[in-house]
Amino acid sequence: MERWLAILLSIQLLVSASTLEMIDYESQRVTCSKGLSNCTVKACAGIPIQRCPVDEKGLAVQPVLCCRQGTACRPCLHIRLDIQPRNDQTASYVSVCYTVPQLIMPLCKKLEFTVIPAAPDEQASSEAWLSLLLESKAMSFSSQVTVYVCFLHSTVVLPSVDEVCSSASKGVVEECEIPSFSTLIDPERREVMLQVAKEEDSPYQLEMCLQHEHNGMCRTWKDKSLPLHSVTPCMCFQLWWDKGDERSRRSRSCPFRNNTERFQRNLMENVSVSVVQGQMNSGGTMLSWNLTAPCRVEAEVWPCQRDAGVDKDRCTELGGIRQRLSNDIWRENDRGHWLMPGVFEDVKPGLDLCVMVKVKGKNSELGPFCPIDSRWWHWRRGLLVLVSLMLVGLAGICLYFLHGKLKRWAWEWHQKECDQLPIRGHVVLLSPPDVDNSVSELVCELGSSLRARGLSVSVDLWNRAELCSLGPLPWLHSQLQPLDSQGGRALLVLTQAAWKKAEDWGQQWDQHGQQGRDIALGVEEEGEYKRLLQGLSSPYADVFSAALSCIKVDHQQGHAGKRFLLVHFEAHSAKPLSSERGLPELFQGLPLFHLPSQRQELLVQLAIGSKGPRAGIGG
Known part of the structure; x- marks a missing residue:
């Protein structure tokens, strides 16, 4: 009896897997039996329950199709809970949680209901239940779903798309929609055309691929036409709508199998054999060969001796060693053709040996194929x-x-x-922390030359009075503000001291990172700013340090190189002798120009940057 029960249960599971019940579904639906009322459902986190109202065998889960007006059906679950009514408590609830392998945490629904007290003579015979239709984007065809209710759980596997699409629900499930196509031979143009039905009506892009044999690799194909001479009996097509996910089922067809006589000649003309004569480990002579064809063919291969006379196409068979091609040795090459390897061992040395081929379905033999x-x-x-x-x-x-x-x-x-480039905008030229007379002269010359090209130039060496009055950071912010409206860049002069300062500053930033960021953004109070200046390792003691804080903020906001450029005077070394690493991390991502050799490149960059606040090179 148990054996028959197991067989019936297996049959029931198979039937339910391929033919799903279709239920019209508008929103999350919950229904309840006669003994319950006010049944509602809403999303929630898992809620522990001290007294579970569900019977110990009262959880049933069944896959169904939730549809909207008979179309657009999606997989969902029909969950039924058998409730044990308690007259001592009319209002009650239960949590239904579910999970699929791709979810990190379970998702839960809270079902609330009210128990209607039953008459004493009806308590023994009354049955109470709740029914919930559960649809979720996390669930798809072939998903394994586990449902948890109190101490109960049930695991079901939703049917696959192929199972669903092979049933009566094929016309209402979107995943079942595949392109329908046919082939048309155009003798005048000597082409085979692919005709796809209702392609214009589909909202998705049509994708195609071509393969030889049903198990061959399918290679992307863009054209809907094929030269007639390239068509073979084993050629197959796969077409599908590109829906961007696993829902894209494919339409597969090998339309030329029934026209083998028409396309058999194309197959025979593309059969080729490469032959190499070599030596075996035992010292004997061997003749190895590789037969290549668009389709797997039934054929025989044998060695022969080519005549030494005028008729080079005549080849005498070496009897007794014919080889018949086996279907389990074929492999596909990069061109999509099929390759069969073989070898004739211990052949007579010193002969002009070749290979002949006889393909089933072709009256004449192919060859001879001889070693190069x-x-x-x-x-x-x-x-x-x-x-x-x-x-x-x-x-x-x-x-x-x-x-x-x-x-x-x-x-x-x-x-x-470069001379014809219009240059407009504002340039802020900042000196290094170790500025001396020679560097000061170069900085001033650079500022004068940029001003002569039509740029508005502000140099810290020219604004000492204003700088001392405002302070390094406020003065720098006042100079950087025109860059947003007028366009332009801030130029930072790179020397050995500037290099070393950037490295040391980076270490200090790690110690005062958030405070330094607030100061750079201008949100700290004046007293807090002065307190940091008096610290033992404050990075805001001069304009150069203030510029470093602004560059750091640009890095954090993903705009490194938008406002600041690096310039290096070739007359002065930039990298300290004691530094073993490359450019400091703070300067990485900033464009670097060596002057005077890259003067034109700098002008081009300033001309590009002057077109607007977004025209600079991004980091």
């Missing part, structure tokens, strides 16, 4: 290498004589383009 003469191949390869070296040498000689003229022409063109 190794001496001719080595001579041809040597000639190819010699010609290549001669061409490379000739190109090098031409470049040598034309190098000077090309370089001069490119420089003149670049100089002309």
